[in-house]
Each structure stands twice: as C-alpha cells, then as structure tokens.
Amino acid sequence: MAVKNAFYAQSGGVTAVINASACGVLQTARKYPDRIGKVYAGRNGIIGALREELIDTSLETDETIAALRYTPGGAFGSCRHKLKNFDENKREYERLIEVFRAHDIGYFFYNGGGDSQDTAYKISQLSERLGYPITAIGIPKTVDNDLPFTDNCPGFGSVAKYVATSTLEASLDIESMCESSTKVFILEVMGRHAGWIAASAGLAGKGHDQAPHIILFPEIAFDREAFLARVDHCVKEYGYCVVVASEGAQYEDGHFIADAGGRDAFGHTQLGGVAPVLANMVKQALGYKFHWAVSDYLQRAARHIASETDVRQAYAVGEAAVEFAMNGKNAVMPIIRREQNSPYRWSIGEVPLGEVANQEKKMPIHYIRDDGFGITADCREYLLPLIAGEDYPPFENGLPKVARPANKLVPKKLKATFEL
Amino acid sequence: MAVKNAFYAQSGGVTAVINASACGVLQTARKYPDRIGKVYAGRNGIIGALREELIDTSLETDETIAALRYTPGGAFGSCRHKLKNFDENKREYERLIEVFRAHDIGYFFYNGGGDSQDTAYKISQLSERLGYPITAIGIPKTVDNDLPFTDNCPGFGSVAKYVATSTLEASLDIESMCESSTKVFILEVMGRHAGWIAASAGLAGKGHDQAPHIILFPEIAFDREAFLARVDHCVKEYGYCVVVASEGAQYEDGHFIADAGGRDAFGHTQLGGVAPVLANMVKQALGYKFHWAVSDYLQRAARHIASETDVRQAYAVGEAAVEFAMNGKNAVMPIIRREQNSPYRWSIGEVPLGEVANQEKKMPIHYIRDDGFGITADCREYLLPLIAGEDYPPFENGLPKVARPANKLVPKKLKATFEL
Numbered sequence: 001m002a003v004k005n006a007f008y009a010q011s012g013g014v015t016a017v018i019n020a021s022a023c024g025v026l027q028t029a030r031k032y033p034d035r036i037g038k039v040y041a042g043r044n045g046i047i048g049a050l051r052e053e054l055i056d057t058s059l060e061t062d063e064t065i066a067a068l069r070y071t072p073g074g075a076f077g078s079c080r081h082k083l084k085n086f087d088e089n090k091r092e093y094e095r096l097i098e099v100f101r102a103h104d105i106g107y108f109f110y111n112g113g114g115d116s117q118d119t120a121y122k123i124s125q126l127s128e129r130l131g132y133p134i135t136a137i138g139i140p141k142t143v144d145n146d147l148p149f150t151d152n153c154p155g156f157g158s159v160a161k162y163v164a165t166s167t168l169e170a171s172l173d174i175e176s177m178c179e180s181s182t183k184v185f186i187l188e189v190m191g192r193h194a195g196w197i198a199a200s201a202g203l204a205g206k207g208h209d210q211a212p213h214i215i216l217f218p219e220i221a222f223d224r225e226a227f228l229a230r231v232d233h234c235v236k237e238y239g240y241c242v243v244v245a246s247e248g249a250q251y252e253d254g255h256f257i258a259d260a261g262g263r264d265a266f267g268h269t270q271l272g273g274v275a276p277v278l279a280n281m282v283k284q285a286l287g288y289k290f291h292w293a294v295s296d297y298l299q300r301a302a303r304h305i306a307s308e309t310d311v312r313q314a315y316a317v318g319e320a321a322v323e324f325a326m327n328g329k330n331a332v333m334p335i336i337r338r339e340q341n342s343p344y345r346w347s348i349g350e351v352p353l354g355e356v357a358n359q360e361k362k363m364p365i366h367y368i369r370d371d372g373f374g375i376t377a378d379c380r381e382y383l384l385p386l387i388a389g390e391d392y393p394p395f396e397n398g399l400p401k402v403a404r405p406a407n408k409l410v411p412k413k414l415k416a417t418f419e420l
Numbered sequence: 421m422a423v424k425n426a427f428y429a430q431s432g433g434v435t436a437v438i439n440a441s442a443c444g445v446l447q448t449a450r451k452y453p454d455r456i457g458k459v460y461a462g463r464n465g466i467i468g469a470l471r472e473e474l475i476d477t478s479l480e481t482d483e484t485i486a487a488l489r490y491t492p493g494g495a496f497g498s499c500r501h502k503l504k505n506f507d508e509n510k511r512e513y514e515r516l517i518e519v520f521r522a523h524d525i526g527y528f529f530y531n532g533g534g535d536s537q538d539t540a541y542k543i544s545q546l547s548e549r550l551g552y553p554i555t556a557i558g559i560p561k562t563v564d565n566d567l568p569f570t571d572n573c574p575g576f577g578s579v580a581k582y583v584a585t586s587t588l589e590a591s592l593d594i595e596s597m598c599e600s601s602t603k604v605f606i607l608e609v610m611g612r613h614a615g616w617i618a619a620s621a622g623l624a625g626k627g628h629d630q631a632p633h634i635i636l637f638p639e640i641a642f643d644r645e646a647f648l649a650r651v652d653h654c655v656k657e658y659g660y661c662v663v664v665a666s667e668g669a670q671y672e673d674g675h676f677i678a679d680a681g682g683r684d685a686f687g688h689t690q691l692g693g694v695a696p697v698l699a700n701m702v703k704q705a706l707g708y709k710f711h712w713a714v715s716d717y718l719q720r721a722a723r724h725i726a727s728e729t730d731v732r733q734a735y736a737v738g739e740a741a742v743e744f745a746m747n748g749k750n751a752v753m754p755i756i757r758r759e760q761n762s763p764y765r766w767s768i769g770e771v772p773l774g775e776v777a778n779q780e781k782k783m784p785i786h787y788i789r790d791d792g793f794g795i796t797a798d799c800r801e802y803l804l805p806l807i808a809g810e811d812y813p814p815f816e817n818g819l820p821k822v823a824r825p826a827n828k829l830v831p832k833k834l835k836a837t838f839e840l
Contacts, residue, residue: 010596013601072593077597079601166721169436170716176434293716301592392810398809399623402588402592
C-alpha cells in the first residue's frame with residue numbers, strides 16, 4: 001500500500017486529557033512508517049487545514065510526544081469552527097481537498113465533541129462527493145459527556161474527579177467554619193445542557209444529610225421556593241449547606257438562572273454565572289452568610305487531578321483511531337464500551353460517524369434523585385469507575401511538567417490563501 | 421511534674437494543612453503521657469472553651485490522628501471569634517478559667533493567624549491577671565501569609581501550589597483556544613490585603629510574554645487605563661491574556677475593584693468578586709471574549725495538591741508547640757526560619773506572642789515587577805521552595821480519604837452555660 005500522510009486536529013473546548021488522545025494517535029502512527037508518512041497536526045483545529053497551517057509532528061521528539069499524555073490544553077491549538085453543509089459552503093470543502101492533495105494526506109483524524117464528529121463525517125463523504133479518497137476517523141472528546149453510544153467521553157472522567165474532589169474538600173472547610181462564619185457555599189460547574197458534571201459532585205457525599213446537599217441539574221426545572229426551603233432546612237439541620245449548580249440550570253420556562261443577574265450601570269446584562277445569582281437569592285431570602293466559587297476552565301484543565309481511567313481511555317481512543325484506519329475502516333468513531341461495573345471493565349468499540357453526529361446524550365432521569373437535588377445509586381454506580389485511579393503528571397520545581405512542542409509549520413505549497 | 425490536660429483549638433479560616441498541625445500537636449502530646457493527660461480540642465475553636473464543648477481526642481484512634489495529616493478543613497471546627505481586651509470583656513476570661521480549672525487544663529495551644537495569636541497572648545496573661553497558671557503557645561496558620569517573623573505561614577505554600585498549578589493549566593487551555601474563542605481569562609484568588617497568593621500565580625510563567633500576563637496586587641493601586649492597555653497589548657501580541665487578580669485589589673483611593681459591580685434590580689450591592697467586574701470592564705472597553713473563575717474556598721481546601729514543604733512545616737509547628745511547652749516555654753509561637761535558599765533548608769525558631777500579635781506582613785515592594793503586573797526574581801526565589809514537593813493524600817474509590825474523627829464531647833462539669 002502507498003504511504004500517505006495523516007492529518008490530526010483538536011476541536012472544540014479542550015480537556016485535561018485531549019493531548020493523551022493526541023499521544024495515542026501519534027505514538028500509534030509512528031508504528032506504521034510503511035503506511036503513514038508524516039502526521040500533520042492542524043494548527044488550531046480544522047482552521048489549520050483551511051489555512052494550510054500544518055504542524056509537522058515528525059519534528060517533535062519521542063519525549064515530547066510522550067509528554068503530551070500528561071499535558072492539559074490542546075497542544076496544537078483547537079478551534080470553534082463548524083463546517084457548514086456541503087451545499088452551503090462548498091468552497092471550504094474544495095479548499096480542504098486542495099490542501100490535503102497538496103500534502104498527500106490520506107488519513108483524517110478529528111478529535112472533538114458532537115460538532116466535530118459532524119465535521120469528520122462530512123470529510124468522510126469527500127471521497128464520494130469530490131472524488132478525493134480519504135479515510136476519516138472521529139475521536140471522541142468532551143467534558144460535557146454528551147456524546148451518544150460511548151459509555152462516556154474522554155475528558156469527562158477527569159472533570160468529574162476534580163469536581164467530586166473539590167466538593168469534598170470545600171465541604172470540609174465549610175463544615176469547620178459554619179458555627180460562626182459561612183453557612184451556604186455554592187460551586188458552579190460546567191456541563192452546558194447536560195447535568196453530568198454537576199452529578200459527579202454527588203460522589204463527594206452519600207445521603208441527604210451529607211454535602212453536597214443540593215445539586216442543580218439542567219434537566220430539572222429550577223424551583224426557587226423549593227431550593228430556598230431546602231437550603232434553609234440544611235442550614236438548620238446540618239449547620240451548613242453546600243450547593244453545586246450546573247451552569248445550564250434553568251427555570252421551567254427555559255430561562256437560565258444565570259440570566260437573572262440583572263443589568264449593570266451601563267444597561268449591559270450583568271456578567272457572571274449561576275453561582276453569584278444563587279448566592280444573592282439566598283442572601284436576600286434567608287440572610288445566611290455565603291461564599292461562592294466558579295471553577296470555569298480550572299476544572300477542565302486540571303490535569304494534576306486527572307482520573308487514571310480517563311487518561312487510559314483518552315489514549316485508547318486515539319490509538320484505536322489509527323488502528324481502525326490501518327484496518328481499512330472509514331467514517332467511524334471509536335467508543336468506550338462498559339463490559340462490567342465492579343470491577344469495572346471496558347473495551348473499545350466503534351460506531352459509524354453518520355449515526356453519532358449532532359446527537360446529545362442527556363442524563364437518564366433515573367440518575368436523579370426524586371427530590372431533584374441529588375444523584376441515585378444507579379448514577380453513583382455509573383460514575384464511580386470513571387473517576388477511579390490517579391494519574392499524576394511529573395512535577396518539576398513544584399509545578400506540573402508539560403510538553404512544549406515546537407509546532408513547526410510545514411512550508412505552504414498552495415499559492416492561494418483562504419479567508420475564513 | 422504533675423500531669424495536666426491540654427487544650428488545642430483551631431481558629432480563623434481553615435487551610436489544607438491546619439489538620440497537619442493538629443496531627444503534630446496530638447502525636448507529640450501522646451509521647452508525654454507523664455506530663456500531658458488528655459488533649460481536649462475546642463469544638464469550633466475558642467467557642468468550644470467558652471461553651472465547655474471539649475472534644476476528647478484521647479478517644480480517637482492513632483489511625484484517625486495520623487489521617488489528620490492529609491485531611492483538609494478544620495477537624496474540630498474553627499471559628500471567627502476574637503477575644504476582646506481583658507478590661508472590655510473580663511467575663512470571657514473568667515469563663516475560660518472556670519472551664520480550664522474544671523477540666524484541669526494546664527496547656528493552651530491555639531492554631532491560627534494574627535487575631536488568634538492575639539488570643540493566645542491574652543490567655544498567656546491569665547496566670548498573672550487572674551492567678552491561673554497556664555502555658556500558652558501559638559501555632560501559626562494562614563493562607564494569607566501575613567504573619568510577621570516567620571519565613572512563611574503554614575497553609576500558604578499549598579494555596580500557592582494550587583494557584584500556580586491552576587494558572588499554568590488554565591493558561592494552556594486558553595492558549596489552545598484563543599484563535600477562535602476566549603482571549604481573556606481572569607482568575608480571582610484570595611489573600612485579603614496581601615498579594616502573596618496572587619504573586620504565587622507568577623510561578624506559572626516567566627517573563628512578560630508568558631501567562632499569567634497580568635497579576636493585580638492589593639499593594640499596587642489599580643489603574644484602569646494601564647490595565648486595559650496591557651490586556652489589549654497581550655491579546656494583540658500573544659493572542660491571549662491571562663489575568664490573576666487578588667480579591668483585595670483596589671483603586672488608588674482604597675475602593676476595592678470588587679465594589680464596582682453595581683447594584684441589582686433590588687438596589688442591593690451586586691455580589692461577586694473582582695473577576696466578573698474586571699471581565700465586564702474588558703468586555704466593554706475592548707470587546708474581547710472572556711472567561712473568569714473564582715476559586716474561593718477550593719484554593720484553601722485543596723489538600724490533593726498540597727505542597728510537601730507546607731505539610732512538613734505545618735506538622736513541625738504543631739510538634740514544636742508541644743515540645744516548647746514541655747521545655748517550659750510560655751507565650752511563644754514557633755516560626756519557620758529560612759536557613760538557605762538553594763537547596764532550601766529551614767528550621768524551627770520561636771518568637772514571643774506579645775510581638776507577633778496583630779501585626780501584618782505585607783509583600784516587600786521589590787517582589788513586585790516595576791510595571792506592577794508581575795513578580796521579580798527575588799519573589800520567585802522566595803516562593804519556589806514553598807511549593808516544592810507533592811504530598812498526595814491516599815485515595816479510595818477515586819476520592820481523597822479523609823479523617824472522620826468521632827469528636828465526642830467531654831461531659832460538662834459546670835452548671836452555668838455561657839452566651840457568646
């Protein structure tokens with residue numbers, strides 16, 4: 001078989017372990033020098049392909065590639081750029097083919113969430129549509145854990161471990177001080193329209209009387225009175241109340257809680273998430289002393305507290321993507337299959353890209369406690385293996401070591417530039 | 421010598437390692453059964469003494485005591501309660517003596533910041549003032565790192581490690597995405613009137629061109645125009661800008677930046693810290709896409725990323741406090757002395773409580789870069805040893821293990837109760 005170059009790119013919000021997937025792709029590709037020539041990484045995702053900004057990963061040392069496994073962020077740059085439908089923006093697809101042809105690219109590996117799998121699917125259709133033969137494989141990634149078919153999404157387990165650990169730690173802090181200081185603590189977490197990340201905080205405690213006492217899921221309509229009553233009950237009964245709120249928590253009518261922050265002196269919508277809004281609500285209705293935290297990017301970048309399971313799975317889907325391509329598969333995405341719960345066993349499966357694109361996996365309603373404020377035993381059973389094990393990065397001078405790839409661009413071959 | 425019981429209490433905001441100091445106190449006290457009878461821990465700090473709510477730590481197993489070393493929060497409860505001057509509230513001092521006498525307490529160990537050392541000092545005067553002989557030793561603790569004499573304060577090194585690590589990790593995230601997404605990220609950190617914690621973020625990068633690009637210290641008057649100019653420069657020059665802001669950052673006239681958040685629809689002062697206010701400022705003046713995080717209690721509770729140096733020192737000051745008492749010392753506080761920078765060597769010294777109380781150590785101005793937005797080489801040299809080494813807690817089921825002391829109260833001996 002002819003040697004072809006490969007294109008790999010990272011897409012969408014990065015995670016603590018997306019570079020572990022990159023590591024899996026690159027290390028595996030290096031095992032097939034008779035099939036895969038160079039692996040070019042898109043500088044800033046698919047934008048790099050459109051602009052012909054291709055990072056030559058063959059110039060990176062084995063050590064740098066290995067260090068990707070423990071480096072958070074997206075080592076080659078990521079992007080938020082969704083390819084339109086073929087008929088809507090044929091120009092983009094034609095450009096991609098020009099670039100791929102110019103650099104003899106025969107393999108396309110795209111590492112991202114739902115939108116990115118849609119992009120990978122569209123690329124896989126290029127053979128048929130534009131007569132350019134290419135093998136396109138998606139690689140799953142998203143902290144939101146909302147891709148269908150796969151047991152979970154690489155990136156999620158590490159955020160879950162960070163959120164559960166942080167909730168446990170902060171809860172001990174508040175418990176210590178509640179007699180004469182803060183009584184209500186609110187932690188805002190990510191997850192968009194899915195409550196998976198918020199749910200993971202529930203692993204920090206068991207039962208109604210343990211922190212977190214309240215989890216606010218996007219899947220459950222926010223009821224101000226019920227929320228305040230539960231806060232008040234917890235403070236009176238347990239001395240304090242720990243609330244973990246999903247950024248996507250919303251009222252019955254679909255308004256986000258975070259939207260209720262009012263407007264500033266200039267009439268602009270007040271910035272800020274759900275945590276300060278809830279804190280304000282508690283203060284005004286109940287008068288309790290409060291604190292709030294918004295961990296934002298810290299949670300999805302926290303490689304130092306990554307889940308070992310997650311790191312292994314992130315690596316495995318990168319590795320599998322290359323193996324799939326080597327086995328002649330096309331237009332598929334590796335998925336994680338849960339074989340068994342306890343002890344947890346998993347394997348790698350596959351799903352056609354056409355089926356996975358643009359679908360969102362919500363939390364099953366039986367994962368949420370009847371009162372809407374916590375997780376069930378089923379949910380706990382699902383989540384626990386995903387945060388299992390630690391995979392500490394090496395440290396140097398007190399800080400995590402990280403890969404610093406040279407990211408040298410391949411000389412351009414095309415005369416035309418491309419405006420996004 | 422007669423056997424006397426000891427009183428130990430935790431005071432003020434808790435830290436990731438204040439229980440390591442408790443561990444040092446309790447394990448060391450157990451070595452002197454012929455001198456120290458039981459160690460009673462105040463339930464919720466000094467409040468426990470006033471209310472005669474004394475936790476009998478002799479009922480805790482050696483395993484539980486050992487586990488305190490890796491448990492964040494305050495295992496016996498802490499408080500924000502400052503004893504007034506003797507003449508202003510003699511009633512409190514008389515009550516303390518009643519309780520101490522009833523429980524045959526001859527040693528007083530008080531673990532806290534500046535206010536708490538003031539309390540320890542007042543207790544040490546009880547012998548003279550009220551004729552009750554007691555040995556009072558302070559044990560330093562504060563994430564704000566603002567106690568005088570000691571090289572640093574137990575608790576600070578671990579927050580510094582958390583903040584430096586989180587800043588490094590989040591910066592990689594933002595760098596990955598800045599081409600088509602967030603360009604400005606703002607992390608708010610603690611520290612009250614001292615910029616030590618904010619300074620520690622500076623360890624994540626070196627030089628003007630590396631993240632964090634801007635640190636806002638309470639010690640440097642906030643200049644809106646200079647700040648916005650620097651943000652704009654960084655975005656244009658480096659593609660993104662990472663800002664770490666101390667909660668105590670303020671304008672020239674002493675107004676906190678956080679106060680500028682305006683009022684909500686009800687006319688209440690808008691809650692929320694400096695991060696969302698700065699984000700709003702950037703948005704309105706420059707229009708860049710932003711994200712912000714407020715780590716709040718997460719930073720001071722983050723035992724999972726504690727500094728090994730900090731844990732050792734926190735343990736050592738607890739241990740030293742008991743050894744001091746056994747050596748007949750009184751009204752002193754153990755301090756950390758820096759013997760050498762590289763390799764870092766330290767020892768335990770002491771300072772009279774009367775000198776340490778109610779003083780605040782500010783950051784030396786030569787630790788802050790001339791432009792006011794970063795740290796100097798001197799500051800780096802000071803900070804680096806304090807975040808050195810990792811001291812991971814054991815994990816179980818994916819989460820840190822923590823001590824769960826039984827915290828059984830000693831039966832009360834006094835008839836009178838006490839209203840705070």
